[in-house]
Amino acid sequence: MAKLLSLKGIRYLDKCGSKVHARAITINGRSYSSQDSEYLHRSLVPSMHYQKSLPRLPVPKLEDTIRRYLAAQRPLLDDAQFGNTEKNAEDFKNGIGKQLHEELVSKDKNNKHTSYISAPWFDMYLSARDSVVLNFNPFMSFNPDPKPEYNDQLIRATNVVCSAVRFMKTLRAGLLEPEVFHLNPAKSDTDQFKKLIRWVPSSLSWYGAYMVNAYPLDMSQYFRLFNSTRLPKPGRDELFTDAKGKHLLVMRKGNLYAFDVMDRDGNLLAPAEIHSHLNYILADETPAAASPIGVLTSENRDVWAGLREKLVANGNGALLQTVDSALFCLCLDDETMRDHIHISHNMLHGDGCNRWYDKSFSVIIAKDGNAAINFEHSWGDGVAVLRFQNEVFKDTTEKPTVHPGSAPAAVDSASAVQRLQFNLDGELENGVLKAKENFDAAVSKLTIDAMEFKKGGKEQLKKSKLSPDAVAQLAFQMGFLRQYGQTTATYESCSTAAFKHGRTETIRPATIHTKRCSHAFVHEPGKHSVEELRAMLNDCSKYHGQLTKEAAMGQGFDRHLFALRYLANSKGEPLHSLYTDPAYSSINHNILSTSTLTSPAVSLGGFAPVVPDGFGVGYGVHDDWIGCNVSTYPARNVHEFLQCVHKSLEDIFTVLEGKPLS
Known part of the structure; x- marks a missing residue:
């Protein structure tokens, strides 16, 4: 599964540093300045200016896909297994695979408004029947306000x-x-260039940016950020968006509240009024909900779909509509966070009662002000969420609308705030009870631990001409080998947002180079000279860089093989032996599922493992340190894994300092 942000290879362009220039604009007869309280800023270039001319996600050549697939399989298989996998792959390439590929290419040419992966990817997410909690929704926590x-x-x-x-x-x-x-901000991230490019027609604007080494990214997912909810349906869920909603959904103690945050003209309500309404909710002495219906959103999707139908039949349709059309969900928790591990558990899953996991995103704010975003994953891959988080962090810290000592407005919040009181019968109450039991059983198995490696980071690695991401991934390979004595299937998410309706591609960090290097460091530390070990690190870095570039350019193998299999399934054709080969199942059983993120707004991010015997590895390589936030279930020992990763990083940095391994 694509987890967290999927930004590798594009490196998130931090808009937080962009300058806001004051200028007057007239819209519908009204004059605005860039300091207008209704807007964060006023871009010279319209938000969707590049969308029409974005390049299309390429369908890779079949022979390239098979070559890349076999290269990724090589470190995971013995000679006999690899021989069988190679035979299946070659047979697929020269037979049914060729026909399916030609059909996929033809279909893609007839659907130039989108990408070949978009519909199958939506379908994969929306057809999944597992709970969205732990299986799909990740979190990203805000840094504290300075x-x-x-x-x-x-x-x-x-x-x-x-x-x-x-x-x-x-x-x-x-x-x-x-x-x-x-790639060259001095040329492209300037007012002069923006004033020029805004007059270039949308159908050509991407090419204008490309001429100055700037690459606009797909923003088609942004419209799902607000007023959106995943609706449970039997067999396959639906995404719902109602941009007319002006209200916020607030949850506290499992109770649901709603109030308008915009007036009837669509203007932001006075911050002092919002302050008053939230103060009213925080002061509300209504006890914790006896049957907190939010926990139903953590259920198996078919079970939740049936219970939702029952909710509607019991006269709760209008209340559900209020929930679904709300701008987003604000979860006000009564707990104070003890440490990073507590934050991770609370923001990833919480107690199940004070969340509506189906909202496109929820902002969770604990008693002590610790805050995070938890988001539903089917509608998008986190690029939009991270942009939102960066902008909100910048705005709240630089231009807060209320301050300590600010008085809430003297308004009738009791009338403005609606508490949503659902009508539940015995069957629904039992459904809530059962959902809570299932939720508790699932989250009780999850362990999270974190590690900070303080002896070096991005700056030192770049001086050594090594890719920081490659080194982090190599440390995971070394750590797993040290702990379990083997190389395992590894997933690293990569955004393909440089293309129209791009989603993600997979980087496969377990390679013949990382396997050789890991064995040298872990099993043969005294056998190789510092120069030999350094050469192996270079090989790992170079090859990882190539895989990253290929994935970002839509030239991986995972999505292509997925689309071909989806096409065969949609035609009711039996699956070729490439797909029934145990090696195919094994490489897609991602024991190490990894995703990276660094941002001035984010303190840590995380997600659950994607398989019962896996690790969910959220990590960041910072200027002078490397951090990991890792989750697992009882089949693995996360504390030992992080010790092994830490030791691996120590060994790598020792070699980079020119010292032999002890």
Whole structure:
């Protein structure tokens, strides 16, 4: 599964540093300045200016896909297994695979408005019947506000809500800076270039950016950020969006509340009023919900679909509509966070009662102001969520709308805030009870641990001419080998947002190079000279860089093989032996599922393992340290794994310092 952000290879362009210039604009007869409280900023280039001319995601050549597939299988198989897999792959390439590929290419040519992976990928997510909790939804926690007094729960919640609405309004007005990856910002990230490119027709604008080494990214997922919910349906869920909703969904103690955050003209409500309404909810003495219906969103999707139908039959349809059409969900928790591990558990899953996991995203704010985003994954891959998080963090810390000591407005919050009271019968109450039991059983098996390696990071690795990401991934390979004595299937997510309706591609970090290098470091430390070990590190880095570039350019093998299998299934054809080969199942049983992220707004991110005997590895390579936030189930020992990863990093940095391994 694509987890977390899938940004590798594009390297998120941090818009947080972009300058806001004051200028007047007239829209519908009204004059605005860039400091207008309704918007975060006013982009010179319309938000969707590049969308029409984005290049299309390429369908790789079949022979390239098979070659890459076999290269990824080689370190995982013995000679006999590899010989069998090679035979199946060659047979597929020269037979039914060739026909399926030609059909996929033809279909792609007839659907130039999208990508070949978009529909099958949506289908894969929406058809999955497992709970979205642990299986799909990741989290990203906010850094604390640098001014401690602004981390008060009420103050922070009010500021986050106001900034979130400003982001939404900026986006919908077409004033949000387009998402662009600048290879030469001095040329492309300038007012001069933006003033020029905005006059280039949308059908040609991408080419204009390309001329100055700038790469606009797909923003088609952004419209699902707000007023969106995944609706449970028997067999296959649906995505629902109602952009007319002006209200916020708030949860506290398992109770649900709603109030408008925009007036009837679509303007942001006065921050002091939002402050008052949130203060009213936090002061509400209604006891914790006896049957917290939010926990139903953690159920098996078919079970939840049946219970939702029952909810509607019991007269709760209008209340569900209020939930589904809300801008987003704000979860106000009564707990104070003890440490990073507590934050990870709370933001990834919580207690199941004070969440609506089906909302496109929820902002969770704990009693002590610790905050995070938990998001539903089917609608998008996190690029939009990270942009939103960066912008909201920047806005709330630089231009907060309420302050310590700010008085809430003297308004009738009791009338403005609606508490959503659902009508439940015995069957629904039992459904809630059972969902809570299932939830507790699932999350009780999850262990999370974190590690910080303080002896070096990005700066030192770049001086050594090594890819920071390659070194982090190599440390996971070495760590797993040290702990379990083998090389295992590994997944690293990579965004293909440089293409129209791109989703993700997989980087396969377990390679013949990492296997050889890991064995040298772990099993033969005294056998190789520092120069030999250093040469192996270079080989790993170079090959990982090649895999990253290929994946970012849509030239991996995973999505292509997935699309071909999906096509065969849709035609009711039996699967070729390439797909029934145990090696194919094994490489897709990703014991190491990894995703990286570094951002000025984010303190840590995480997700659960994608298989019962796996690790979920969220990591970041910072300037002078490397951090990992890792989850697992009882089949694996996460504490030991992190010790092994730490030792592996120590060994790598020892060699980079020119010292022999002891």
